[in-house]
Amino acid sequence: MKAYHKKLLENTFLVEEAKSLRNGKFISPDQYFKIKNQYEQLKTQPNILVRAGFFLLGMLLYSSIAGAVALFTSPLWDRGDFDFTVILYFYAVIGFVGSELLAKNNFYNYGLDDVFVLGFQAMLFTAIGFSTENKLVVLIAMGIVGTLSCLRYVNTLSALVALVGFSGTVTILIIDYHLIPTAFLPFVMLLLAGFLYWVFTVLKRNKEAYFYQYALQLLQIFSLFLGYAAVNYLVVRELSGELLGIEVKPGEDIPFAFLFYALTFLIPVGYVALALKKKSREFLIVGLLAFAFSIFTIRYYYSLMSIETALILGGIVLSGIACFGIFRLKHKENGLTFKPDRNTNKNSLMYAQAIIINSQLNLPHTQTEDPMQFGGGGFSGGGAGASF
Amino acid sequence: MKKSKVQVAQQLLDENLISEKEFVNVKAYESLKIFSLHNELLFLLYLAVLLFTTGAGILIYDHIDTIGHTVIMALLLIATSVSFYFSFKYSNGFSRNETDFENPVFNYLVLSATLLSGIFIGYFEFQYQVLGSAFAALLTALVGFASAYYFDNRSALSIGITGVAAAIGISATPQALMHGEFYDNPALFYYGIALGILLILWAEYSEKNDLKKHFTMVFLTFALHLICICCLTGMADDYWPVYALFLSAAVVYFYRKSHKTQAVSIFVFVLLYGYIGLNIILFKMLQAADSSAFFESLLILSPVYFIGSIFLFIRSIKQFNRKKYESLP
Numbered sequence: 190m191k192a193y194h195k196k197l198l199e200n201t202f203l204v205e206e207a208k209s210l211r212n213g214k215f216i217s218p219d220q221y222f223k224i225k226n227q228y229e230q231l232k233t234q235p236n237i238l239v240r241a242g243f244f245l246l247g248m249l250l251y252s253s254i255a256g257a258v259a260l261f262t263s264p265l266w267d268r269g270d271f272d273f274t275v276i277l278y279f280y281a282v283i284g285f286v287g288s289e290l291l292a293k294n295n296f297y298n299y300g301l302d303d304v305f306v307l308g309f310q311a312m313l314f315t316a317i318g319f320s321t322e323n324k325l326v327v328l329i330a331m332g333i334v335g336t337l338s339c340l341r342y343v344n345t346l347s348a349l350v351a352l353v354g355f356s357g358t359v360t361i362l363i364i365d366y367h368l369i370p371t372a373f374l375p376f377v378m379l380l381l382a383g384f385l386y387w388v389f390t391v392l393k394r395n396k397e398a399y400f401y402q403y404a405l406q407l408l409q410i411f412s413l414f415l416g417y418a419a420v421n422y423l424v425v426r427e428l429s430g431e432l433l434g435i436e437v438k439p440g441e442d443i444p445f446a447f448l449f450y451a452l453t454f455l456i457p458v459g460y461v462a463l464a465l466k467k468k469s470r471e472f473l474i475v476g477l478l479a480f481a482f483s484i485f486t487i488r489y490y491y492s493l494m495s496i497e498t499a500l501i502l503g504g505i506v507l508s509g510i511a512c513f514g515i516f517r518l519k520h521k522e523n524g525l526t527f528k529p530d531r532n533t534n535k536n537s538l539m540y541a542q543a544i545i546i547n548s549q550l551n552l553p554h555t556q557t558e559d560p561m562q563f564g565g566g567g568f569s570g571g572g573a574g575a576s577f
Numbered sequence: 578m579k580k581s582k583v584q585v586a587q588q589l590l591d592e593n594l595i596s597e598k599e600f601v602n603v604k605a606y607e608s609l610k611i612f613s614l615h616n617e618l619l620f621l622l623y624l625a626v627l628l629f630t631t632g633a634g635i636l637i638y639d640h641i642d643t644i645g646h647t648v649i650m651a652l653l654l655i656a657t658s659v660s661f662y663f664s665f666k667y668s669n670g671f672s673r674n675e676t677d678f679e680n681p682v683f684n685y686l687v688l689s690a691t692l693l694s695g696i697f698i699g700y701f702e703f704q705y706q707v708l709g710s711a712f713a714a715l716l717t718a719l720v721g722f723a724s725a726y727y728f729d730n731r732s733a734l735s736i737g738i739t740g741v742a743a744a745i746g747i748s749a750t751p752q753a754l755m756h757g758e759f760y761d762n763p764a765l766f767y768y769g770i771a772l773g774i775l776l777i778l779w780a781e782y783s784e785k786n787d788l789k790k791h792f793t794m795v796f797l798t799f800a801l802h803l804i805c806i807c808c809l810t811g812m813a814d815d816y817w818p819v820y821a822l823f824l825s826a827a828v829v830y831f832y833r834k835s836h837k838t839q840a841v842s843i844f845v846f847v848l849l850y851g852y853i854g855l856n857i858i859l860f861k862m863l864q865a866a867d868s869s870a871f872f873e874s875l876l877i878l879s880p881v882y883f884i885g886s887i888f889l890f891i892r893s894i895k896q897f898n899r900k901k902y903e904s905l906p
Contacts, residue, residue, distance in 0.1 A: 206580065209582075210585065210589075213606075216595055223594060227594065236841050238841060242845050243890070246887050249883050253876075253880045253883050257877050260873060260877065394578075399578065468610070477621075496632075496635065497639065498636075499632070500628045500631050501636065503628045503632075504625045504626065504627075504630075505625070505629065507622075507624060507628065508625035508626070508629070511618050514621075515682060524611070526611055526613055528613060530611055535615075538619065542731070542732050543734065546627075546732040
């Protein structure tokens with residue numbers, strides 16, 4: 190099933206783990222290079238920036254191939270009976286062949302292979318969409334093809350395609366096909382999230398799970414987000430207006446409003462509590478983000494105070510929580526602690542903060558001469574220059 | 578699922594790639610079952626500082642010309658002084674090398690003090706207009722640099738550099754870059770490039786004289802993006818060869834520098850900017866040669882061109898990584 194040689198994939202993972210041992214200063218760089226040279230591995234780009242760069246280049250390549258194909262087939266386009274979806278299917282085939290070729294040449298998580306794996310899926314789903322004009326078919330195709338690509342190319346983002354496909358299928362079945370009354374949609378999605386989480390717990394015990402650890406992590410995070418979003422008040426209310434045509438008049442509220450309000454806050458709090466109990470970073474981060482969104486939800490409907498008061502108060506409360514946590518955990522040596530983990534990098538946090546602060550500044554900047562109309566036109570022109 | 582560190586270490590031990598002692602180290606550390614909230618808690622604190630200072634900024638500008646504004650200004654001044662007072666009290670004093678507070682919380686106090694004084698200066702200028710906005714920005718920058726060097730704070734350094742850029746009329750924030758509203762007029766391209774060169778010179782000087790060497794990356798990152806975006810935007814201009822020259826000089830310098838410091842973030846962006854610049858030049862040449870005549874053959878050749886570039890990029894990355902292994906201790 191996998192497009193890669195199992196041994197090579199195993200070695201690639203092992204060297205990656207050895208690298209994290211080196212980062213934690215458990216082994217010396219020399220030892221790490223010895224390990225790295227010992228094992229034959231797949232060609233991979235662990236650095237996210239380099240990988241993004243290759244992703245960009247791969248997109249240029251894919252689109253230039255598409256352009257060349259379009260040129261060759263252009264005489265056909267003028268014929269009245271020509272079905273242009275054929276071209277889309279052909280693009281998908283090109284993407285598939287590209288994925289296979291790259292996998293044959295041992296490119297794994299390199300950026301280039303991601304383009305072709307995701308590109309052929311995008312082309313295929315577009316083609317299916319045009320030829321069937323049916324949302325349900327496209328979503329089911331996303332679920333199946335996404336899963337298969339994830340399994341074959343050990344590609345994490347394909348798992349996201351599959352998950353969107355599956356949950357989309359359930360949604361469409363309820364909204365468009367009225368499988369059950371639409372009012373129950375939030376609860377069905379909550380159940381689906383629970384089901385996905387259960388699938389995660391089953392799959393992670395599988396011995397193949399080692400290769401798909403990132404895809405499984407994605408499955409876990411997706412199910413947590415889905416579980417929260419399904420019953421978030423803002424999401425439910427806006428979507429019931431949008432999809433189900435329920436109009437909320439002043440003085441009224443959506444059905445089960447109280448339940449949704451409660452869950453909007455209970456779920457994030459539950460996630461954070463579980464995170465601390467299970468020592469799970471996935472739960473912690475999703476919980477914190479969800480909590481922030483819950484506050485936004487309340488502010489969206491009720492402005493209890495002006496924005497500046499809310500910001501100042503929020504800042505004070507948040508710094509209180511953070512300082513409390515720091516002082517509580519400061520002297521703990523094991524378990525839950527404030528001591529930096531040897532395996533994580535502290536510097537990257539500091540650089541990230543230095544960049545974000547820069548985007549928050551609002552300094553008065555001076556006008557030296559009379560401003561001319563000179564926008565970013567030149568720059569976007571440069572972008573066009575790059576693609577042809 | 579993921580193998581535990583102990584399992585990995587066991588496997589490496591079995592293959593005789595690590596020693597027994599190292600294996601025991603890993604095992605001992607893993608048995609502590611550390612779940613560190615270090616980064617998460619500090620990031621929350623950072624977020625709190627941002628929320629608070631943003632709120633304070635809005636509060637002041639909303640109450641301009643009302644009775645309360647002197648009170649708010651006084652409060653702001655008090656908050657700033659208190660923050661600075663405690664920062665000084667707990668700091669280890671100036672050092673030419675990397676230093677830190679014993680408690681990392683104080684880094685965020687320094688940050689809020691710097692931001693608050695920036696708000697104070699900005700408001701003072703807005704209300705009384707005695708300094709001129711360029712001078713006000715410079716003053717903010719000065720506070721930023723002083724805090725950065727005294728307390729060893731990278732975020733304050735970032736504020737300082739942005740302040741200098743603002744003083745000469747460039748808004749060097751990521752949003753401005755994204756929206757392409759980097760400059761108000763073409764003369765600023767030259768200022769931008771000049772500022773970039775100044776930053777490089779300062780970084781080189783600091784490195785030679787052992788003055789906060791770990792700030793070099795911040796300076797170089799600003800300089801790289803400032804110079805390269807100035808040049809690329811300028812290449813739409815009539816005098817594009819001048820900018821092309823500047824760009825190629827910058828690319829050569831930063832390419833070498835990234836190899837020397839093993840900075841991947843600089844290396845990748847140098848290649849990106851260089852590649853965009855090269856394509857703009859190629860495009861201009863094709864335009865001059867009236868490419869519409871052989872447009873079709875260009876379209877067919879383009880995949881070959883991209884495959885060729887991908888091969889070159891793969892080679893240069895391999896080279897970069899090889900050097901990385903050699904240079905490590």
